[in-house]
Amino acid sequence: MLVAAAAAAAHLAVAMRSDRFVATVGEARLAAATFAARGADLGGITLPAADRFAVRQFAVVQTLLPTAGVPVVDAARYAALAFGFLSVVLLWPVLRALGAGPVPAAVATGLIGVLPPVVTLHAGISAAAPATMWLVAAAALVARARRRGAPAAVVAALAALTSPLAAAALLALAAHLLHDRVLGGRLPPAARLPITVATGATAVAVAAVAAGNGPLAGVGGPVAGWGTTVVAVGAGIVLAWLAWTQHPELRPALTPAVLLLAVAVVPGAARSAALLLVLPFLAVVFALLAEPVVAARPERRTVLQAVPLTALALAATVGLLGVVNTVPAPPTELATWVGSELSPDAVIRADPLDRAELSAGGVAAERLRDLGEPARPGDLLMVTDRPATRAADAPASRCVAIATLAAVPRGSGGAPTTVCPAAPLEPRTVVAEQAARARFGAALARNPSLELQPEAAAALEAGLVDPRVVLVLADLASPRRLAVDDFPVEPLEPPYALRRHVLLSAVDGMPAAGDPQPLMRTWFASQQSPFVPNSIEVRGEALLIGFPAPTPTGLIAG
Numbered sequence: 001m002l003v004a005a006a007a008a009a010a011h012l013a014v015a016m017r018s019d020r021f022v023a024t025v026g027e028a029r030l031a032a033a034t035f036a037a038r039g040a041d042l043g044g045i046t047l048p049a050a051d052r053f054a055v056r057q058f059a060v061v062q063t064l065l066p067t068a069g070v071p072v073v074d075a076a077r078y079a080a081l082a083f084g085f086l087s088v089v090l091l092w093p094v095l096r097a098l099g100a101g102p103v104p105a106a107v108a109t110g111l112i113g114v115l116p117p118v119v120t121l122h123a124g125i126s127a128a129a130p131a132t133m134w135l136v137a138a139a140a141l142v143a144r145a146r147r148r149g150a151p152a153a154v155v156a157a158l159a160a161l162t163s164p165l166a167a168a169a170l171l172a173l174a175a176h177l178l179h180d181r182v183l184g185g186r187l188p189p190a191a192r193l194p195i196t197v198a199t200g201a202t203a204v205a206v207a208a209v210a211a212g213n214g215p216l217a218g219v220g221g222p223v224a225g226w227g228t229t230v231v232a233v234g235a236g237i238v239l240a241w242l243a244w245t246q247h248p249e250l251r252p253a254l255t256p257a258v259l260l261l262a263v264a265v266v267p268g269a270a271r272s273a274a275l276l277l278v279l280p281f282l283a284v285v286f287a288l289l290a291e292p293v294v295a296a297r298p299e300r301r302t303v304l305q306a307v308p309l310t311a312l313a314l315a316a317t318v319g320l321l322g323v324v325n326t327v328p329a330p331p332t333e334l335a336t337w338v339g340s341e342l343s344p345d346a347v348i349r350a351d352p353l354d355r356a357e358l359s360a361g362g363v364a365a366e367r368l369r370d371l372g373e374p375a376r377p378g379d380l381l382m383v384t385d386r387p388a389t390r391a392a393d394a395p396a397s398r399c400v401a402i403a404t405l406a407a408v409p410r411g412s413g414g415a416p417t418t419v420c421p422a423a424p425l426e427p428r429t430v431v432a433e434q435a436a437r438a439r440f441g442a443a444l445a446r447n448p449s450l451e452l453q454p455e456a457a458a459a460l461e462a463g464l465v466d467p468r469v470v471l472v473l474a475d476l477a478s479p480r481r482l483a484v485d486d487f488p489v490e491p492l493e494p495p496y497a498l499r500r501h502v503l504l505s506a507v508d509g510m511p512a513a514g515d516p517q518p519l520m521r522t523w524f525a526s527q528q529s530p531f532v533p534n535s536i537e538v539r540g541e542a543l544l545i546g547f548p549a550p551t552p553t554g555l556i557a558g
Contacts, residue, residue, distance in 0.1 A: 003106050007088045007113030011081045014119050018077045023353065023413030025386045025393035026220030026269055027125040031076035031413070032352030034058040041365040045352045051218045054127035054162050057083075072356040073413045076125045083129040084122025088113035090136040091280055097143035100287035108287035112279045117228055121276055126221025128273035131163035135170075136280050164206055164216040165263060165273050169256035169281075171203035176255040207259050212268030213390040220269025220389040221276075229264055232275050232282075236261045239285045250285055257281035269389040334382070334417060335361025337406055337492050340535065341500075342380070343548040349373060349397075349422060350382035357412040358382075371397055379422040380405070380550065386415045400424050405549045406492040421550050429553070436556045438463030440470050449477040451506075452484050459487045459499055466500045467555040468531055468547045473502065476523070481508050485542060501546040503539065511541035520545075530555075 023031065029045060033052070036042045037059040047055065058079045065082060067075035088109055095105040112118050122129070134155050141152035160167035177183040178196040187195065210216035240258055243250040260278035264271055335358050338348065348358065349369045358368060369379070383399050399420035411417025425433070441460035445452060450473065452460070459465050465487050476482060483506035487499035507516035520543060524533055534548040 003092060003109045003113065004089055006110060007085055010114045010116070010119045011085045011122065014116075014123050015078055015081050018074045018123060019071075019414065021077070021120075021123065021222070022387060022415050023073050023125070024220060024223055025351075025388045026218070027076070027222060028073065028351060028353035028384075028386055028413050029219050030055060030058070030125045030127070030221075031073045032356040034062060034076050034079070035072045035356040035360070036352075038062065040356065040359050042352060042355045042359060043365075043368065043370055048216070048218050050162060050164055050216075051127050054130055057130040057162065058125075071412065072360055073125070073353060077123050080125050080129040081119075081123050083133045084119070085113070087122075087133045087136045087280065090133070090140045091283055094136065094139045094143050094280075095284065095287045097140075098284065098288060100291050104287040104290035107290065108283040111286065112283050118279065121222070121224070121228075121272065124222030124272055124276070126273050126276065127163045127218050128165065128221065128276040131159045131166040131273075132277050132280065134159035134162060135166055135277065139280070139284075163218070163273060163277070164210040165260065165270060165277055168203050168207035168210060168263075169260055169277060171199055171206065172256040172259045173252055175200035175203055176252040180252065182252070203256075203259065207263050211263045211270050211274075212266040214268075214270065217268060217270040218273070220393075221272040223387050223389060224264075224272040224275055229271065229275065232278070233261050233264055236278060236282050239282055239289065242289055243285045247288060250288055253281055253284055257285070271389075333492060334358070334406070334408055334411055334419070335363060337490070338363055338419075341406070341490060341546070341549050343534065346548070346550075347376070347379045348382050348419075349375065349379055351384060351386075353412045354382050354384055354417065375422040377423065378550075380419060381422050382417060382419050384411050384413065384415045384417040386413060397422075401494075402430065402496070404494050405497060406490070407494060408492055425553065433467075433553065433556070434463045436463075437465065437467055437470065440467070440474075440556050441465055444470055444474055444477075447474070447477055449481050450484060451482065453486060456484050456486050464496075464499055465502075466498045466547055466551050468551070469500065469502050469545075471555065472527075472531055482506070483512075488544070498551050500549060500551065501544055503542050503544050505542040512543040513538045513541050517543060 029047065030051060032042060033045045033047055033055045036045060037055050058076055061079040061082050062075050065075070065078050067078055070078070091109050091112070092105060095108060096102075100108070138152045138156040138159065141155060156170055160170055174183060175196055178187075178192065178199060181192075206216065208214070236257060240254050240261075244254055257278055260274045260281070264274040264278065338358060339362060342348075345367070347367050347369055348363070349371050350358065351371050355368045355370075359365060371381070371383075381397055381399060383397055399418040403420045403424035404418050405421070406419040408417050438461065441463055444450065445457045445460045460470070469487065473482065473484070482504060484502060485505045486503045488501050488503060489495060489497055489499060490501070504512045504520070506512055507520065510516055512520065517538075521536060524536065524545070530547070530552045533545050535544070535546040537544045537546075
């Protein structure tokens with residue numbers, strides 16, 4: 001119970017801080033596919049067969065978790081953490097059934113259920129998360145059952161179908177058990193060696209094809225740095241050597257462990273999956289190596305029990321305090337910006353996770369396209385610079401800084417996101433249009449019917465104001481006197497973006513939000529595209545009038 005409580009606290013603490021992680025390209029695709037599997041229309045998301053099977057499992061678990069209103073990527077992380085926690089809980093009966101005492105079993109499960117680096121690995125969105133849980137569940141069935149039967153085989157098959165690396169580990173285990181005559185007792189002696197060699201060779205072949213960025217590596221999971229890899233592989237090699245020399249009965253479990261450690265050394269998308277899958281094997285080896293040390297010192301058993309149990313209790317307390325003191329991260333604002341600042345028919349090309357977040361924010365499916373689709377005139381790009389475990393995952397499209405319409409440092413999945421036109425203007429066209437806006441703006445600033453605050457006048461003269469705003473003010477100011485306080489920039493827009501909003505404070509000397517307001521709304525409603533504003537808001541005694549992005553070109557002749 002203490003181990004489960006400590007693991008639950010640690011996993012819950014990481015879940016509450018999942019906004020601090022940055023999703024890789026592979027994690028983003030898996031999270032978006034999980035969201036689509038629950039009924040959202042995101043278009044095609046290309047995934048290998050094993051990853052598609054894992055996505056279904058993530059979707060099922062998400063329905064059992066409180067993920068309503070949670071960002072898409074965090075909901076998938078919650079499911080991954082749930083799989084990791086189940087792996088920890090199921091590992092306990094495996095260790096006890098194999099002969100490990102309560103103290104070694106507690107320490108071993110604590111190492112893969114409480115240590116922050118390992119629990120953080122559990123939060124990675126990867127097909128290896130459910131595969132690891134199925135592997136441990138199959139081991140629990142084998143360890144607890146008096147006879148090895150179909151249930152364990154079915155569960156092991158689920159692990160193999162979920163992750164090719166899990167299939168490689170199971171094949172390596174089967175090859176060793178065939179060699180030791182634990183499996184295939186009825187095989188003819190002449191057939192045993194060829195079958196054993198074929199099974200082992202198949203295990204190595206599957207692992208080789210699934211290693212790094214191989215064809216069976218899947219879309220990948222979180223980035224596993226060299227520091228974590230070196231520590232895990234180094235500890236695994238030491239444990240494997242000790243177990244091989246001191247405990248021959250552990251050798252069947254060492255064969256798949258060594259195979260997975262070899263895969264973990266290869267850089268690429270499969271590294272995090274290999275590290276995740278090898279953890280239960282290393283925990284079993286550690287617990288059975290530690291059991292004779294504890295059993296040989298009965299006079300020190302109380303102390304040996306107190307130390308790990310106290311450490312687990314401390315970890316549980318720290319985890320719970322982390323949960324209590326964690327402030328939930330605010331949801332991404334880009335979906336709100338898209339809904340309020342873009343025209344209703346604007347088409348957005350984005351990666352799967354961005355499309356999922358926009359869909360969850362209420363953006364219609366017919367407005368969303370994949371980044372890889374051919375660009376059409378007027379389309380917008382939403383580009384998120386996510387970490388990639390392979391060079392091919394780097395985004396093919398980028399936003400030019402001068403054409404950026406909006407940007408957030410932490411968009412969907414925690415990576416920086418920018419929005420821009422799919423076909424930005426040529427530099428010469430940009431310069432010509434800016435010069436034309438500056439000429440018209442300077443002329444408008446000299447209009448005696450306009451009362452401009454200094455910052456508003458400077459923006460007009462510099463050509464920073466949207467031509468729709470310039471032309472509308474010129475038309476409005478002919479029969480009326482207008483007071484303009486500012487041409488504000490929206491919060492997510494860069495400071496050099498065209499000012500598409502005007503803060504109109506007075507009309508003919510009266511507050512714009514007072515008696516002139518109905519007249520203003522009627523006048524704007526009678527305009528034709530592109531001079532129809534998408535928002536007219538009351539700001540105190542002023543009216544904030546805004547036009548949708550992007551700005552049409554050619555409204556002011558050069």
